[in-house]
Amino acid sequence: MKKSLLSRLLIISVFLNGCLQFGENYSDTDGKPAPIAVIEKWIGAPLPSNYSDLKYKIINDTPDKHVEIALKVQEIYYKHVIKNLVRDEHFLKDKILYLNNENSPNAFMKPPSADTPVWTSKEGFYHKYIWYQNSTLYVSYVEG
Numbered sequence: 001m002k003k004s005l006l007s008r009l010l011i012i013s014v015f016l017n018g019c020l021q022f023g024e025n026y027s028d029t030d031g032k033p034a035p036i037a038v039i040e041k042w043i044g045a046p047l048p049s050n051y052s053d054l055k056y057k058i059i060n061d062t063p064d065k066h067v068e069i070a071l072k073v074q075e076i077y078y079k080h081v082i083k084n085l086v087r088d089e090h091f092l093k094d095k096i097l098y099l100n101n102e103n104s105p106n107a108f109m110k111p112p113s114a115d116t117p118v119w120t121s122k123e124g125f126y127h128k129y130i131w132y133q134n135s136t137l138y139v140s141y142v143e144g
Contacts (some may be wrong), residue, residue: 021063023065024059026038026057026060027058028055028056034058037067038039038058039054039056042067042141043069043081043139044081045080045123048077050070050076051072052071053136054069054071055069055071055108056070058069058101063143065143066141066142066143067140068108068139068140069134069138070108070109070137070138070139071136071137072136072137073136073137075118077137078137081130085121085130086118110133110138111136112133112138114131119131125143126143127141128141
């Protein structure tokens with residue numbers, strides 16, 4: 001009886017451990033740099049050689065992923081990133097403002113201004129939002 005119970009518990013724990021494997025967390029402020037491939041995956045294109053001021057927070061270790069990326073790029077790169085995306089309407093700007101409501105001076109995500117177009121793509125069940133203002137490309141993705 002004990003062996004059977006222990007065997008079942010072992011099988012369940014191995015199964016749950018395999019099912020609940022999430023990704024790594026990265027932040028430009030915690031000293032654990034994200035591999036460039038991870039940044040490129042979330043942006044949807046290879047990074048240009050002339051990007052600068054890369055800031056990011058990538059939370060992958062929960063069922064509800066949260067990604068924020070900001071980097072200085074030329075407008076031509078932004079146009080390349082959005083070429084296969086759908087332009088978003090203004091009602092989603094309210095959602096972005098809500099998601100990025102950190103008004104602290106250290107917050108690197110700047111919400112889109114009223115005249116900034118926002119582009120979206122669907123990642124699974126959730127949307128990734130991309131906008132460009134003041135020479136900075138912003139990517140925001142939140143599950144849940």
